[in-house]
Amino acid sequence: MVWEPELAERARRAELAAQLGGPEKVARQRAAGRLTVRERIDGLLDPGSFREIGGLAGRGTYDENGELTDFSPVNLVVGTGRIDGRKIVVRADDFTVRGGSADAGNLAKTAYPEQLAHEMRHPLVRLIEGSGGGGSVKMLEDHGFTYVPVNPGWDHVVANLSTVPVVSACVGPVAGLGAALAVTSHLTLLVDKTAQLFVAGPPVVRYATGEDVTKEELGGASIHRRSGAVDLVVSSEIAAFAAVRAFLSYLPTSVYHLPPVIEGTDDPDRREESLVSLVPRDRRQPYKIAPLLDAVFDAGSVFRYAGFGGSLVTALARLDGHPVGVVATDPYKGATLTAQGADALTRLADLCETFHLPLVSLTDQSGMVIGTAGERSAAIRHGARAVAAIYQAKVPMAEVIVRRVFGVGGAGQVNRHRLVRRWAWPSGDWGSLPVEGGLEAAYRAELEAAPDRAAERARILERLDAVRSPFRTAERFGVEDIIDPARTRGLLCDWVHDAYDLLPPLIGPPAFGPRP
Template identity: 30%
Template structure:
């Protein structure tokens, strides 16, 4: 063959690879408003930066009934490119090619990409859109999944891993996203479950829908498997890009800080209007966060799950931070099992990737109840304690109002490793709330009083002033300073800037044993 013949042959082969399952299937997806695998990667990466790996890989013909099947790229598009000028490794399963099913070579391509990501220190983004294991390949397909899971674990804490579930993700396939750091799921056309409605009905006799067992809304609000809910593919990709903008490429680098040349030290009196006069009234902590972080610089994680605690990424005077805050508007901000799990997982991610933590405290305690106790609130609460105590990144805590009992410790007190602990003058730090303490300590006086309710209010006010005052905690060295709320942002900004050089040594060990 001449050079031109070889060149034509190369172009023909490339065209077949780019067409995936065929032009007709690609057109049908786009007509439904769905992106193809290559569309997703093109939208993710900066223009003309994507380089494909393994486009010519094909399945082994020895598998049952596969001898005459041609599967372009073996149903998965794999490669690297730049997102916002930073290198990212990504793959997208191609549902137009045998339903994006995973076989031996399909898995090998994914594993090779992940091995390269470990060497280059680049984040991994995975677009999940697959019918599951390729039945024709039998145990080879199962082996492939095992290899992918193993790589997920090897990369954990080394480079950020983000899964985008934008189609079916059923059975064992769902474990790979679960092993990654964040899951983004599109509201429509995406499902994730271990056993689907048909299996559930056959085993239990109960009729359920796909949305009930594997829909995006359910996973975002009930199971807690999904961290971000996206309206469609394009929205999911925007979330990926925004998330990556807060994360370092790998665990040996600092986050992408953009420190301001000068820290704004002026007070923000507008924050005063957000604080209720009545300590029993709920306060929207999202409004407080908005006054602390830079403008439009807060990306909330797990927004619809365990809403009594808020976690997310932001910047304070250009410094990337992970924020953890009690939300008094939901369950009075009390900690329960889901809230403890949500916060602990987020804290551990921040620790893996050198992200400083800012904790805003307004917590009345752990949620009481038989259901919580029987569900293991002790074990779940211990996860939160473990996460904070094992975190070596800079930690700044601000006690806004309530901080009672064990929940005071669980929200990163000085004893749990906080580098700076500040308190508003409205802070109450005590073994229990004033109302409960008065009932325990002054029960006889209340019974003898002409007006027990008025007496209880009087004693509660005295208790807050004498035994729960932030100045008492400060006098014992537990509080760095009591600050005017107007200077919360500038105080945090100064503290973060000073703590960025923090280095903390821990006893040598393989790893701690977090109570799971």
């Protein structure tokens, strides 16, 4: 063979690259309870589907005759593979080489997978561990110069949010540019106990702020379950891979395609008699949200989304095999829309609009959170931003009013100025303000003048109860239908077929691209 020496040299370099950071660094990685970069790729992708790109990039050491004596690979593995048969782009950090910190000479490979995903319109999965940036200040001495920082490939990083599904999994300590990449995604995962996410690590924080904290205290799961920086905390790297695969199953390959519809295996007309008694008559008594979701959507199809939303529940699910976005309320966590809940709603609305998923609201919303805590968190601004996202979305929407619809928060959970297919349960209760709280302001003079304030309040409440019936609203066509809750699934499954007929004109980039 004419080129046999060169092919042998290529094989030798590939073998050296496969050793990652060396046996000692690999052993340290595993001792920390974390997989190596190639084990992660194998765990994520369909078996045998990985095709590496740039595997020969790295640093060679040469003798006086110019012969290669050693080779250290770049600490970023890039390539294409398949998840459930669909091609994706994967980029994965190798923490065994320089702790996952890229050097300034690696900008081209760092940017390449972002550009590849964008221009070939493949979903992108990032397995992030390390800083992903310029690395240690020791590089000043190593290189003899410094440089003006640049976020490599960030034009494509941002453009990808409006083009292809992007998922980032924090599978170890993640800082700096790596942290920015992690949150610039449609789904951000954090592995409990073995992964942390922060802008700067403990040594830098200690010097800059005086805080003496561990990595876990600074950016572990206890911080990020509710911070909003990550969508979901998962129990292991294997669980993270499963979540990536599940999430992508609801989304199209790019905005130039429709969501993947699968053959339904759950009866679309299934009645769920348990829903008739789900909502208690006592308006102050909560009910569990999981049985409602399981009863309405295809069996086993509910994927919880932005987990930081508190009482505001977001999810992806299927109706007769058709992917949809879902917004609901967990009454055990509250009924008001907080700043965190509003951010979760914005995130879901942007995801649905970007990837053409119809949106289903199971509404039980008593309005924006009130009180000093709500004001300190600027809940009204976050809430208004969520309402704007809902109003900017053009995807079909359906609403089932389960119980409450009050105030700005309730009014904005769907776009009430569009044709939204809507049904109400007999437990529906709505208005500008909840009667129980609003009467204190509206009837203050009568209450203050009454010899028995409690008795007077009870009499006023009895009068108001007589006219708050949802049937009074239905008489005026203020709500289109009041239904038997057991019929909810069948009605939504019928609607979703119509909704998907409306989607083709929406194919392409969204008018309002999502932001991190």
